[in-house]
Amino acid sequence: MKKSFILTIFLLFCLFLGDVVSRAPDRRKVDRKNIDDRIVGGYDITIQDVPYQVLLYLQKGQMFEQCGGSIISETYVLTAAHCVRDAITIYVIAGTTQADSGGSEYNTDQYTEHPDYNSATSDYDVALINIPGGMTLDGTNTKTIALADASSTIAPGTNLLITGWGLTTENGSTSDTLLAVQVPTMSNDECRKAYNTLTPRQFCAGVPEGGKDSCQGDSGGPAVATDSGVQVGIVSFGEGCARPGYPGVYIEVAKVRSWIETNAGV
Ligand SMILES: *[C@@H]1O[C@H](CO)[C@@H](O)[C@H](O)[C@H]1NC(C)=O
DSSP, rough: BBOOEOEEEEEEEHOOOOOOTTTTOOOOOOOTTTTTTTSSSSSSSTTTTTTEEEEEEEEEEEEEEEEEEEOOOOSEEEHHHHHTTSSSEEEOOOOOOOOOOEEEEEEEOOEOOTTTTBBTTTTTOOOEEOOTOOOOOOSSSSOOOOOOTOOOOOOOTOOOEEEESOOOOTTBOOOSSOOOEEEEEOOOOHHTTTTTTTOOTTEEOOOOTOOOOEEEEEOOEEEEEEOOEEEEEEEEEOOOSSSSOOOOEEEEEGHHHHHHHHHHHO
């Protein structure tokens, strides 16, 4: 199940208000019950700790999906291809810990999916969002993240920091406040026991007993190696969330690094 989350509540409100196209979704109207719960095994974090993190609302027809992304330059956000696919307008919210207030909003209809994205296997689940007018990066609440080099590899057991406003339990609700979780990577051989279609562009992270994971709404967000502070992965998918034996699956940034450089100039 892809880690995007269809915010049908938006649809209802937008239909009633009748101004779907004319403005950004009203963030206060998102269904956010159970906001005191934790992103599957995570903890509160502030945007100053992860100023590269952005919240995305993707308008698809009259529906909105929620995803995450990372700021890689003044004009580009890195995310997952399944997030942007069929989007009419993308709302990028940067520089805030709270999903429903603060920060800056940018909207754009310019994005590029990786040409080899395969929706069946989620291979090459990576995309770039272009904000032609640029974002204001203040260095405190908004800042670029360094990306893993094309030649780099991820040793099994590497500790990752994953952040977002996604569901706090499988089939639960999104979080109003930014949450973080730390999980170790594992080898692809180990991960194939759970996902036999795993490709060389993908890697897994999680704990065997489950309980800690990214979830729907966190998709497209960054997985950063805690020792180096470099973004090594992009949240892609998982079987449920935080289930024992089913780690989260990420796109390996190093394997798509040259495509990013060609298309974003970063
Ligand atoms: C979440 O919903 C799916 C589909 O209805 C179901 O198969 C799954 O068991 C649910 N998970 C939990 C933890 O309730």
